Amino acid sequence: MITAGIDCGAKNVRAVILKDGAVVGQALLPAGMDAKATAAQAYDQALAAAGLARDAVTCVVATGTGKDEVTFKNDVVTEVGANARGAVHLFPEARTVVDVGAEEGRAIRVDANGKVVDFAINEKCAAGAGAFTEAMARALEVPLEELGPLSLQSTKAIPMNAQCAVFAESEVVSLIHAKTSKPDMARAIHDAISDRITSMVRRVGLEEKIALIGGVAKNVGFVKSLEDDLKSKVLIPEDPQFVGALGAALVAADA
Amino acid sequence: MAVDTKGTEYWRWTESRYTAPGLDWKDAGVISGGVDVGSVSTQAVVMLDGKLYCYSNMRTGSDSPDSANRSMEWALEGTGLTLDKIQATVGTGYGRVNVPFATKAITEIACHARGGNFIYGPTVRTVLDIGGQDCKAIHCDEKGKVSAFLMNDKCAAGTGRGMEVFADLLGVHINDVGELSLQVEKEPPPVSSTCVVFAKSEASGLLRQGWPKEKVLAAYCSAMAHRIVSLLERIGVEKEFAITGGIAKNIGIVKRLSQELGIEPLKTDQDTQTAGAIGAALFARALYLKEMKKK
Amino acid sequence: MLANYGYKDGSGDFFITIDTGKCTGCGDCVPACPAGVLAMIEDEFDIEAEHELAAVTAEHAKKIKYSCAPCKPSGYVTADLPCVKACEPGAIAHSW
Numbered sequence: 145m146i147t148a149g150i151d152c153g154a155k156n157v158r159a160v161i162l163k164d165g166a167v168v169g170q171a172l173l174p175a176g177m178d179a180k181a182t183a184a185q186a187y188d189q190a191l192a193a194a195g196l197a198r199d200a201v202t203c204v205v206a207t208g209t210g211k212d213e214v215t216f217k218n219d220v221v222t223e224v225g226a227n228a229r230g231a232v233h234l235f236p237e238a239r240t241v242v243d244v245g246a247e248e249g250r251a252i253r254v255d256a257n258g259k260v261v262d263f264a265i266n267e268k269c270a271a272g273a274g275a276f277t278e279a280m281a282r283a284l285e286v287p288l289e290e291l292g293p294l295s296l297q298s299t300k301a302i303p304m305n306a307q308c309a310v311f312a313e314s315e316v317v318s319l320i321h322a323k324t325s326k327p328d329m330a331r332a333i334h335d336a337i338s339d340r341i342t343s344m345v346r347r348v349g350l351e352e353k354i355a356l357i358g359g360v361a362k363n364v365g366f367v368k369s370l371e372d373d374l375k376s377k378v379l380i381p382e383d384p385q386f387v388g389a390l391g392a393a394l395v396a397a398d399a
Numbered sequence: 400m401a402v403d404t405k406g407t408e409y410w411r412w413t414e415s416r417y418t419a420p421g422l423d424w425k426d427a428g429v430i431s432g433g434v435d436v437g438s439v440s441t442q443a444v445v446m447l448d449g450k451l452y453c454y455s456n457m458r459t460g461s462d463s464p465d466s467a468n469r470s471m472e473w474a475l476e477g478t479g480l481t482l483d484k485i486q487a488t489v490g491t492g493y494g495r496v497n498v499p500f501a502t503k504a505i506t507e508i509a510c511h512a513r514g515g516n517f518i519y520g521p522t523v524r525t526v527l528d529i530g531g532q533d534c535k536a537i538h539c540d541e542k543g544k545v546s547a548f549l550m551n552d553k554c555a556a557g558t559g560r561g562m563e564v565f566a567d568l569l570g571v572h573i574n575d576v577g578e579l580s581l582q583v584e585k586e587p588p589p590v591s592s593t594c595v596v597f598a599k600s601e602a603s604g605l606l607r608q609g610w611p612k613e614k615v616l617a618a619y620c621s622a623m624a625h626r627i628v629s630l631l632e633r634i635g636v637e638k639e640f641a642i643t644g645g646i647a648k649n650i651g652i653v654k655r656l657s658q659e660l661g662i663e664p665l666k667t668d669q670d671t672q673t674a675g676a677i678g679a680a681l682f683a684r685a686l687y688l689k690e691m692k693k694k
Numbered sequence: 695m696l697a698n699y700g701y702k703d704g705s706g707d708f709f710i711t712i713d714t715g716k717c718t719g720c721g722d723c724v725p726a727c728p729a730g731v732l733a734m735i736e737d738e739f740d741i742e743a744e745h746e747l748a749a750v751t752a753e754h755a756k757k758i759k760y761s762c763a764p765c766k767p768s769g770y771v772t773a774d775l776p777c778v779k780a781c782e783p784g785a786i787a788h789s790w
Contacts, residue, residue, distance in 0.1 A: 269554070270595075506739070547695060552701070592704070633709070686741060
């Protein structure tokens with residue numbers, strides 16, 4: 145059976161084609177102005193990668209903030225549901241799933257079947273999501289992909305007072321003025337967002353193993369800060385940004 | 400209207416200083432000072448027997464003790480009065496512990512209530528202060544003593560910085576944003592994002608859709624006003640209502656606030672950004688007189 | 695005086711209110727909080743003040759939702775919160 149999952153995030157749209165439980169094609173495109181069009185494009189791109197046509201797909205499930213923009217969907221599933229299903233599929237031992245995307249951070253506790261037990265979302269605040277690291281990278285004049293590796297060179301932990309991405313940007317400017325090293329500031333940025341994410345995880349209760357998904361999982365500096373705060377290692381999939389779409393495709397196969 | 404694409408700092412509001420005409424510090428009984436070191440702006444005020452003598456209003460640098468010194472220096476410029484002749488000074492604001500010449504630090508909440516009472520008179524019962532990085536709602540009595548307060552300094556939405564981000568995005572000088580936001584025929588729906596970072600992305604999208612600057616500004620000012628009102632409603636608005644801080648100079652926000660609240664705020668010709676420092680200077684005088692009585 | 699400490703952001707309103715008229719300055723709430731959210735401060739609002747007041751520290755005011763989270767699992771009751779229980783005059787209230 146062939147199913148598809150479309151995850152329409154705030155920043156990126158992802159599509160996953162699943163054939164008998166295995167991923168045969170996937171695509172990621174920046175959401176841009178027209179989410180409807182991008183969703184269709186991502187879907188067709190993933191199909192092309194799988195060498196399949198639209199009519200080969202039995203069921204399409206959409207998830208993400210823009211799920212209603214997916215015109216060709218058969219059903220929807222919540223982001224929390226999709227993340228849980230996808231993460232447990234990849235890591236059967238995962239009981240806590242932490243998703244840090246561009247605009248939302250989530251902590252989800254799951255059972256062995258990938259069913260959601262409890263969850264906490266930090267939404268509508270850039271400080272609890274990837275938008276924070278993006279804004280900080282700009283303030284530091286460092287490309288986003290380099291922020292992680294840069295922070296690993298830090299020799300000193302500095303607390304950040306600001307709990308808002310806009311105020312943190314001003315704080316970074318002051319720190320630069322006080323000649324703080326870039327690695328130390330990069331680390332402070334990761335520590336700050338990790339502190340918020342960890343508090344959220346503790347709210348739903350921390351149960352091993354912990355899976356980390358979402359775009360920010362690719363940031364090695366954030367991962368280090370998070371593992372230090374959680375006092376535990378986290379499991380990260382090869383493609384942390386596709387877990388939602390994968391979960392949606394799995395839900396489509398369950399139906 | 401100042402619009403420039405060559406890297407102009409649209410957020411850079413006008414710094415100023417002032418000396419009251421007709422007052423001579425040599426005739427004064429008690430000379431008191433107040434310095435309000437905020438995260439965005441710093442004001443230094445000197446009062447003679449509780450009357451406003453001189454003040455300065457400038458951008459806070461990255462170094463608090465220096466901001467306090469520089470602002471007081473500028474306030475005293477041309478008056479012949481020197482720091483050593485000021486009998487007592489109170490520091491307030493976010494950087495209040497960093498006013499090296501202050502004898503005491505007092506919370507900005509208390510100072511804004513006192514300052515609001517000075518600027519607007521004893522009928523004020525609700526003071527709304529929106530600073531660079533915070534938003535305060537204060538209830539006070541006829542003497543300017545605080546009976547309730549609420550302060551939000553966590554989030555940029557509803558603060559001066561939030562407005563600066565938009566001024567910068569749209570390439571409109573901060574002094575002009577208020578007026579420009581009112582130049583719309585029909586009030587557009589407010590931006591849906593409560594977070595400034597997300598609202599900025601939303602606004603970029605609106606601009607790409609062809610929305611003119613004034614419409615985007617109106618949408619943001621509308622959202623900002625809603626947010627401020629919901630914060631105010633937590634402690635309620637009792638008349639008379641007055642606004643202090645930089646935002647009082649933004650007619651786009653002030654008008655929308657009064658429309659939503661159904662209450663007209665009191666008006667003043669004085670610089671509303673000096674309220675905190677004025678309150679501090681009044682406290683300095685009161686504390687000095689209290690000390691003198693003990694002796 | 696009602697002192698509201700906390701914040702409002704996109705994710706909601708989170709305020710701890712201290713009624714300083716009821717606060718006696720006893721300080722029992724400070725050690726009661728497992729996260730160290732509360733501290734005793736000088737009463738800067740009243741220059742004739744006789745005692746200290748309980749307040750939320752500046753460090754915690756901006757992340758009060760996170761600081762208080764461990765005491766607020768699903769289905770908690772405000773009256774059971776350690777800070778509220780420790781305050782005999784009932785000066786402490788939570789908005790969420």
